Amino acid sequence: MPANDRLTIWGRPNSVNVQKVLWCLAELDVAFARIDAGMQFGRNGEADYLAMNPNGRIPTLVDGDFVLWESNAIMRYLCLAHGGETPLYPAMPRHRAAVERWLDWTLSTVQPIERPLFWGLVRTPPEQRDMIALQKAADDAAAMWRILDAHLAARLYVEAERFTLADIALGAYARRWFGVEGVVKPELPNLLGWYRRIAQRPAFIRHVAPPLS
Incomplete structure (x- = not known):
């Protein structure tokens, strides 16, 4: 997989779980790159992808040297790491x-x-x-x-x-x-x-x- 210091989302845009993450990123105004993966795009069954996400599912987030899968966990992480005091994920x-x-x-x-x-x-x-x-x-x-x-x-x-x-x-x-x-x-x-x-x-x-x- 290519190295990229920019936050990257692996997954096709018509996946509901990828859409959740892209929507969250846009609400937080966080810059990102997206790489097509899954269904007609393949790649999620390749060894390099499975090394990031052993489930072979999408989305997968890569943020520097940190890798995270599961869409709801990714949204929580984005709010905590990139959202500041965002009302998307209340502190109370x-x-x-x-x-x-x-x-x-x-x-x-x-x-x-x-x-x-x-x-x-x-x-x-x-x-x-x-x-x-x-x-x-x-x-x-x-x-x-x-x-x-x-x-x-x-x-x-x-x-x-x-x-x-x-x-x-x-x-x-x-x-x-x-x-x-x-x-x-x-x-x-x-x-x-x-x-x-x-x-x-x-x-x-x-x-x-x-x-x-």
Whole structure:
């Protein structure tokens, strides 16, 4: 792998986990380089990449001689190492813990439930789609999103009135929920209002809003 003193992100731009990190970097106004890796770009199965990230997954961050994988861990690191007193990652223990739970929820709950729906509707040819199974996947995802919809009833953002890492982590997946077509989805007005707010952010428009692929 080429040496580079600049902060570097390995990963393709249409990966939801890479998008979270790119969005975070843009919110923090941190300069970085990105190297395509994963799916059609390959590289993540090569020995040099596996030496950095033995999972062979993306993204991977390289910051000087420091290497880090797992997207939510990367976002936390960026805030701590490059964010100063950023409101993205609150310092007060209760406020930080409240943000952390949503970061964990994206991995324990959102990602496993969202993945079959996204892959089935976006990365599977139409003639190979099982629409009955995909509607069931949409119903499962809707039940999950109702939790956040209820939570947002009296909030502008996921935690309190300020934009945080919780909004980034969940917003990247909400982009997929609102972007997929071909299944019946319920009206979730609080979720939609929040999504429209965060979707106006320049970093979202640049790194998350492009067409799903």
